[in-house]
Amino acid sequence: MFKPKNYRNSTELTTLNGVPIYMHDMVEAALRGRLNVFLQGDTGSGKTQLARDVAHYFGDKSLFILGRNDMDTRELFQQVNPEFLKALKQGDAAGVKFKDLTDRINYNLITIDELPNCVPAVRAQLFNLFDGFIEIDGKAYPIGDGYSVGIATGNIGQQFTESSNELGRALRDRMHLVIDTDYFRPQPIDTFEILTGDRNPRVNFDAKAEDKTAEIREAHRKLNEAEVSDEKKLIALYLIHGLDTLENGESKTKMKSAWPTALENHEAGSDAALVLPVSPRAAKSIITLSQALDQIVQEKGAETPDPLESMMQAFKFTSAYSGILNEALVRQTYGEDHYKAMDAVINATRTEFSDDRKDKIAAGLELADKGKKNERLLSVFSGRWSFMKSLLERLADDKT
Ligand SMILES: Nc1ncnc2c1ncn2[C@@H]1O[C@H](COP(=O)(O)OP(=O)(O)OP(=O)(O)O)[C@@H](O)[C@H]1O
Numbered sequence: 001m002f003k004p005k006n007y008r009n010s011t012e013l014t015t016l017n018g019v020p021i022y023m024h025d026m027v028e029a030a031l032r033g034r035l036n037v038f039l040q041g042d043t044g045s046g047k048t049q050l051a052r053d054v055a056h057y058f059g060d061k062s063l064f065i066l067g068r069n070d071m072d073t074r075e076l077f078q079q080v081n082p083e084f085l086k087a088l089k090q091g092d093a094a095g096v097k098f099k100d101l102t103d104r105i106n107y108n109l110i111t112i113d114e115l116p117n118c119v120p121a122v123r124a125q126l127f128n129l130f131d132g133f134i135e136i137d138g139k140a141y142p143i144g145d146g147y148s149v150g151i152a153t154g155n156i157g158q159q160f161t162e163s164s165n166e167l168g169r170a171l172r173d174r175m176h177l178v179i180d181t182d183y184f185r186p187q188p189i190d191t192f193e194i195l196t197g198d199r200n201p202r203v204n205f206d207a208k209a210e211d212k213t214a215e216i217r218e219a220h221r222k223l224n225e226a227e228v229s230d231e232k233k234l235i236a237l238y239l240i241h242g243l244d245t246l247e248n249g250e251s252k253t254k255m256k257s258a259w260p261t262a263l264e265n266h267e268a269g270s271d272a273a274l275v276l277p278v279s280p281r282a283a284k285s286i287i288t289l290s291q292a293l294d295q296i297v298q299e300k301g302a303e304t305p306d307p308l309e310s311m312m313q314a315f316k317f318t319s320a321y322s323g324i325l326n327e328a329l330v331r332q333t334y335g336e337d338h339y340k341a342m343d344a345v346i347n348a349t350r351t352e353f354s355d356d357r358k359d360k361i362a363a364g365l366e367l368a369d370k371g372k373k374n375e376r377l378l379s380v381f382s383g384r385w386s387f388m389k390s391l392l393e394r395l396a397d398d399k400t
């Protein structure tokens with residue numbers, strides 16, 4: 001658990017087992033899980049300050065870049081390693097040289113302030129850096145020796161939710177976690193402290209770097225080793241398959257643009273019309289974030305959170321801006337508040353995971369484990385739960 005040097009914000013993003021999760025905890029959970037974070041929000045809310053503070057965790061293993069629209073990929077290369085330009089000028093024989101140079105790049109955290117200012121070509125390179133490589137002449141060279149992650153900031157407001165928007169799509173594809181800081185603004189006591197601390201409106205650069213890279217990498221390693229519970233896997237299946245399936249068994253994904261307008265009766269007013277399924281890739285991020293949040297909660301001295309609650313909070317913060325919400329409904333019903341809309345989805349999901357249903361799932365799994373199927377039990381898994389029927393049947397078949 002790290003404390004940012006300058007950034008102050010005691011607003012709770014959520015609580016798990018009574019442990020408050022603050023903005024910096026959420027960002028730390030992302031670092032532990034190696035999930036890229038995009039901090040979006042209004043001007044002057046401390047996004048840059050938080051990104052700066054997090055960069056300090058990584059000491060000289062972090063690269064801080066200010067996005068500008070007049071920066072080209074050459075200048076970016078130059079910032080990553082000044083020797084690149086020399087190598088680029090040498091042309092042909094440079095292939096070997098690049099490997100030499102990239103081998104020496106040792107950045108574990110890439111921070112991009114004002115990412116939306118970057119032109120698409122630069123953005124693409126930056127996203128590569130987040131993923132741990134740099135692309136030169138179509139060839140990928142790894143950096144950061146196995147651990148790399150990115151934090152970006154920017155204020156793009158509404159543009160974000162427009163699916164046609166090229167930047168919005170790029171962000172959704174490459175950022176695992178989008179936090180709209182406008183919904184979690186600092187408390188008066190925080191701003192009081194901020195104003196008391198110093199009246200310099202510039203971001204505080206001076207804090208001495210305290211290198212926590214090793215601790216973060218160790219937490220990441222532990223996370224990767226920790227077993228993911230079956231409950232979490234089943235919850236992920238629900239988010240992928242359950243949220244895809246309507247009462248009549250039809251798939252929302254297959255409906256394409258007919259979703260949600262073609263929905264009938266009460267489904268049109270339920271979460272069926274509010275949310276699309278998550279992708280398998282997103283489900284992995286959700287599990288990872290949930291595991292990281294559990295780790296932080298435990299380090300704060302509490303018991304491991306309930307798997308459903310932990311997964312739901314991870315779902316909320318990975319998916320509010322991932323494009324699965326029905327934007328028209330978010331506007332009409334939730335006053336554009338994506339987190340409120342996610343809370344509605346989460347409430348509906350809690351109802352779906354009733355004690356009765358959990359008992360039936362447990363019974364089904366127990367039978368399947370013995371290679372048995374009980375038709376009456378299987379038949380209760382219909383509509384959005386038909387994935388469970390399919391799963392139990394296949395698990396039973398595999399045993400025989
Ligand atoms: N939550 C905060 N904690 C500490 N300092 C803060 C906080 N919010 C703002 N500040 C201070 O206010 C000033 C502006 O903050 P900062 O530049 O980080 O905002 P920003 O969200 O990046 O804004 P912009 O969208 O304009 O880039 C800085 O001096 C910063 O240190």
Ligand SMILES: [Mg+2]
Nearest residue numbers: 047048113153
């Ligand atoms: Mg800023």
